[in-house]
Structures are given as structure tokens and as C-alpha cells.
Amino acid sequence: MSETTTPTNDPTTPARQVSGVSIRLDGVTKRYPGQDRPAVDEVSLEIPAGETVMFVGPSGCGKTTLLKMLNRLIEPTGGTIHLGDEDVTRQDPDQLRRRIGYVIQAGGLFPHMTVGTNVGMVPRMLGWDKERVTARIDELLDLVGLDPEVYRDRYPKELSGGQQQRVGVARALAADPPVLLMDEPFGAVDPITRQRLQDELLRIQEELGKTIVFVTHDFDEAVKLGDKIVVFDVGARVVQYDTPEAILADPAEEYVADFIGAGATLKQLTLTRVNSLELRPVTTASVGDDAAEALARARAAGDEYLVVLDRRGRPISWPTTAEVSRMQQIPATVDEKLPVVGLGSTLNDALDTMLAASQGGAVVLGRRDGLAGIVSIETIMAAIQRARSEVAG
Ligand SMILES: Nc1ncnc2c1ncn2[C@@H]1O[C@H](COP(=O)(O)OP(=O)(O)OP(=O)(O)O)[C@@H](O)[C@H]1O
Structure with a gap:
């Protein structure tokens, strides 16, 4: 049954488990034919x-x-690359690629295959039996926030750009690879979808602890998603390799400072996350619940609205008590404009989401897209003020 939620971002949450392996590059070089200097x-x-x-x-x-x-889509001209203890240059490239998830822009899905077939491709190649593949497909679609019943049999062209990208991530994770390579995966979607996909990735990574290498043009994205950032110059010269905090606070060279851009101080705000804020609990109701009963609970709690959860416990709408008073049952209608942010969202993201939806608050999602609580614009503004004065001071 539904009841009032309490925020789940408490510090007692268990530490992230690690299923990834380390990657070591030694003197890795690539010289393309006809180039004067190595790439x-x-x-x-x-x-x-x-x-x-x-x-x-x-x-x-x-x-x-x-x-x-x-993953040897390009063969090195020199040097060695180790995944854990294994030298990848000595492995069969096809087998290697099955152990390294790879996500590219727009998901890179096969258009003539259904979502399920796309996601199950590597497990099938690895010879898993049919039932295990089917179960894995559903598990992964669920992990990336797509209802398997709805999406399993669709074709990529029947999905939005953001949904295609989610399927791309599900496919890359199919055989539970220790390493995920992501090449500008969120470059082709609109800013709000991009932000949601970033939040999803943070949540998935919190759960799975893969080793992820992620190429991006967007320094804010690097600050938001990275445990560490490598800033390269021509020839993939490593100019700085450190945590986002350290790079923002102390860029190694003028070149890095230029690259970060003039707003470095404000970019510190990108480091402050929704999970550092106090979230408000809110009354919830499930689809099909008696509306009068839900309304009574919301009123008793002093809430002006309630959050409707689908059968998987995911928020789908937030009708006001006035709206609920006109209902018999809590409807399954999905509010496409519902402002949602993740616990890993930055304060800038949360503000953008609220402004885009013209709302004074947002629903915060926790594990498996369940409800963690509500964040209001006032809480965000107060936290931004605090962060600003800390940065200035
Ligand atoms: N197949 C190729 N043959 C010859 N030169 C190439 C090839 N692929 C890339 N290069 C060159 O190698 C250098 C590095 O390219 P690469 O695509 O790795 O850079 P990048 O940092 O990923 O760039 P971007 O951010 O624009 O995608 C560039 O000078 C590019 O022109």
C-alpha cells in the first residue's frame, strides 16, 4: 500500500560495489598512415x-x-594496454569486444532488430540459452528505466532519441562486462533528456561499479559524471589527470584554465548535487487506489499534491489535492512534463528542469527510479547561495 515516503539519500547507504577492472596504458601510440605526427x-x-x-x-x-x-576497434601502433592482468593486444579482438561494453552517439542500434533483439545480441553470441537471454533483456530494460512489456518488441525508430540511448546502454551492459566505453553517448539529445540520461548513468554506476571511460566535449558533463577527468592536448598528451574538484580549483596549465572556460567559479556549482539537500517527504498513491482515501491522507499530511506511483513504484504524475478530489480512482495517466531529477543531479540541472516545466519543485528519483522525495526551488536557491558564498570566500 502507499504511504508517506521518507527520503532515501541517507549516509548509511552501502558503499558502491565494484564489478569493473583497472585499465593500464603504457606508452600507447597510434600513427595513422600519411600523418606526420602520431594521433x-x-x-x-x-x-x-x-x-x-x-x-x-x-x-x-x-x-x-x-x-x-x-577495445581494439583501432589497433595500436605501439605500447601495451592491460585490462586487469590481461594484455588486450594479445587477445582475440572479437572476444575482447564481448567483454567491453561500447556505447556511441544515438545508441548505435540495429534498425531492423527489435529492442529486445538488440539488447540480447551479445548474450546470444556467447551461447546463453533462450530463457536466460530473455530474462536478461527484461532485467536490463528495467535497469535503464524502460518497461520491458512496453518496449521489448518495438523497433528503434519507434523510440525517442533518449530511449534509444537507454537501449544502447542496456545493450552494452548485456553480458555484464567489467568495462564500459562511451563515446559522446549523449551528444545528440536535447539538454533535458541529456541531463536525465546522465542521472541514469550515475544511478546505474552506483549500483554496478563498472570501470567507465567516457569521451565528451562538454566540460560540465565531465565534472558531473567523472570520478576523475583526463584533460588531453594534441597527440593525446595528458595535461592533467585528477578529480573534477582538483581540476576546477587548480588547473594545471593556462591551457586547462582556458579549456574550462571563464565560468570556472560557477562550475563549482556543478559539483553540488541534489543528494546533499534535504528532501521533503510527500504523500504517494498507487494507480487504481481509491481517490478519496488518498486525498484524506494527503490532507492529513498537509500536502497540496500527491505523487502517483506506477506498479513498479516509479512516479508518473503529481496531481493537486483539488484535482484528486474530482477523481474516483487514481489514474494511470503519465504526466510527460513531470519535472524529475536524480539524486546525482547537479543543482544547475535541477533548476533547469524546474524552469523547463514551469514548476516550483521537482520529484527526486532514487534507486531503480523509485521516489526519494521532493525538492523545492527555494531549497535549491538557498543551496546555490551557500555554495556561491563558499566559493567566493
Ligand atoms: N582513420 C584515420 N585516418 C587518418 N587519420 C585519422 C583517422 N582517424 C582520426 N584521424 C586523425 O587523428 C587525430 C585524432 O582524431 P580523433 O578522432 O581521435 O580525435 P578526437 O579528439 O576524438 O576528436 P573529436 O573530439 O573531434 O572527435 C585527428 O588529427 C584525426 O584527423
């Missing part, structure tokens, strides 16, 4: 297991080339 010039780098490391740097500096050498 990637003797890069050495260590990426710890279970961390998300963001690759940023100017166009053409070699980020994608470096990423694609990790």
Missing part, C-alpha cells in the same frame, strides 16, 4: 577499477582514437 603519442595512464574517467580535450586531440584502442 596518440606514447600515452601512459592508469584507470582504477570501478571509476568513471572522463576524456576531454580539443577536437582532433586523439580522444576517440585512444578510446577505440581499448
Whole structure:
């Protein structure tokens, strides 16, 4: 039955488990035929297991080339790459790629295959039996926030850009690879969808603890998603490799300061997350509940609205008590404009979401897209003021 929720962002949440492996690059070089200088010039780098490391740097500096050498879509000209203890340059490339998830812009889905077939492709190639593949497809669609019943048999063209991207992530995770490579995965979607996908990734990573290498052009995205950021210059020269906090506070060279841009101080705000705020509990009701009973609970709690949860416990709408008083039963209608943010959303994201929906608050999602609470615009503004004065002081 439904009841008033309490926020779930308490500090007693268990530490993130790690299912990823470390990645070590030693003197990795790529020289394309006919180029005077290598695209990637003797890069050495260590990426710890279970961390998300963001690759940023100017166009053409070699980020994608470096990423694609990790799964040997591009063969290195020199150097070695280890995943855990294994030297990837000595492995069969096809087998290697089944152990490394790969996500590209627009999901890279096969248009003539259903969502389910796309997601189940690697498990099928690995020879899993049919039942296990089917169960895995449903589990993964659920993980990325898509109802398997609704989406399993659709074709990619019947999905929005954001949904396609979610399927792309589900497909990359299908065989539970320890490493996920992501090449500008959210580059082609609108800003609000992008923000939601970023929140989803943070949530999934919290659950799974993969080693993620992520190429982006967007420094804010790097700050938001990265445990660490690598700032590259031409030839994939590593200019700085550190936490977002450290890079923002102390850019290694003028070049990094320029790259971060003039708003570095304000970018500190990107470091403050919704999970650091106090969330308000709210009355909830499930689809099909008696409206009068739900209304009585909302009024008793002093709430002016309540949050409707679908059968998986995910928020789908937030009707006011006046609206509920005109209902017999709580309807299954999904409010497409419902402002939702994740616990990992930044304060900037949360503000954007509220402004885009013209709402003074937003629903906060926790684990498995369940309700964590409500955040109001006043709470966000107060936190921004605080962060600003800390940065200034
Ligand atoms: N197949 C190729 N043949 C020859 N040169 C290439 C090839 N692919 C990339 N390059 C060159 O190698 C350099 C690095 O390219 P790469 O795509 O890795 O950079 P990037 O940092 O990912 O760029 P962007 O951010 O624009 O995607 C560039 O100078 C590019 O022109």
C-alpha cells in the first residue's frame, strides 16, 4: 500500500560495489598512415577499477582514437594496454569486444532488430540459452528505466532519441562486462533528456561499479559524471589527470584554465548535487487506489499534491489535492512534463528542469527510479547561495 515516503539519500547507504577492472596504458601510440605526427603519442595512464574517467580535450586531440584502442576497434601502433592482468593486444579482438561494453552517439542500434533483439545480441553470441537471454533483456530494460512489456518488441525508430540511448546502454551492459566505453553517448539529445540520461548513468554506476571511460566535449558533463577527468592536448598528451574538484580549483596549465572556460567559479556549482539537500517527504498513491482515501491522507499530511506511483513504484504524475478530489480512482495517466531529477543531479540541472516545466519543485528519483522525495526551488536557491558564498570566500 502507499504511504508517506521518507527520503532515501541517507549516509548509511552501502558503499558502491565494484564489478569493473583497472585499465593500464603504457606508452600507447597510434600513427595513422600519411600523418606526420602520431594521433596518440606514447600515452601512459592508469584507470582504477570501478571509476568513471572522463576524456576531454580539443577536437582532433586523439580522444576517440585512444578510446577505440581499448577495445581494439583501432589497433595500436605501439605500447601495451592491460585490462586487469590481461594484455588486450594479445587477445582475440572479437572476444575482447564481448567483454567491453561500447556505447556511441544515438545508441548505435540495429534498425531492423527489435529492442529486445538488440539488447540480447551479445548474450546470444556467447551461447546463453533462450530463457536466460530473455530474462536478461527484461532485467536490463528495467535497469535503464524502460518497461520491458512496453518496449521489448518495438523497433528503434519507434523510440525517442533518449530511449534509444537507454537501449544502447542496456545493450552494452548485456553480458555484464567489467568495462564500459562511451563515446559522446549523449551528444545528440536535447539538454533535458541529456541531463536525465546522465542521472541514469550515475544511478546505474552506483549500483554496478563498472570501470567507465567516457569521451565528451562538454566540460560540465565531465565534472558531473567523472570520478576523475583526463584533460588531453594534441597527440593525446595528458595535461592533467585528477578529480573534477582538483581540476576546477587548480588547473594545471593556462591551457586547462582556458579549456574550462571563464565560468570556472560557477562550475563549482556543478559539483553540488541534489543528494546533499534535504528532501521533503510527500504523500504517494498507487494507480487504481481509491481517490478519496488518498486525498484524506494527503490532507492529513498537509500536502497540496500527491505523487502517483506506477506498479513498479516509479512516479508518473503529481496531481493537486483539488484535482484528486474530482477523481474516483487514481489514474494511470503519465504526466510527460513531470519535472524529475536524480539524486546525482547537479543543482544547475535541477533548476533547469524546474524552469523547463514551469514548476516550483521537482520529484527526486532514487534507486531503480523509485521516489526519494521532493525538492523545492527555494531549497535549491538557498543551496546555490551557500555554495556561491563558499566559493567566493
Ligand atoms: N582513420 C584515420 N585516418 C587518418 N587519420 C585519422 C583517422 N582517424 C582520426 N584521424 C586523425 O587523428 C587525430 C585524432 O582524431 P580523433 O578522432 O581521435 O580525435 P578526437 O579528439 O576524438 O576528436 P573529436 O573530439 O573531434 O572527435 C585527428 O588529427 C584525426 O584527423
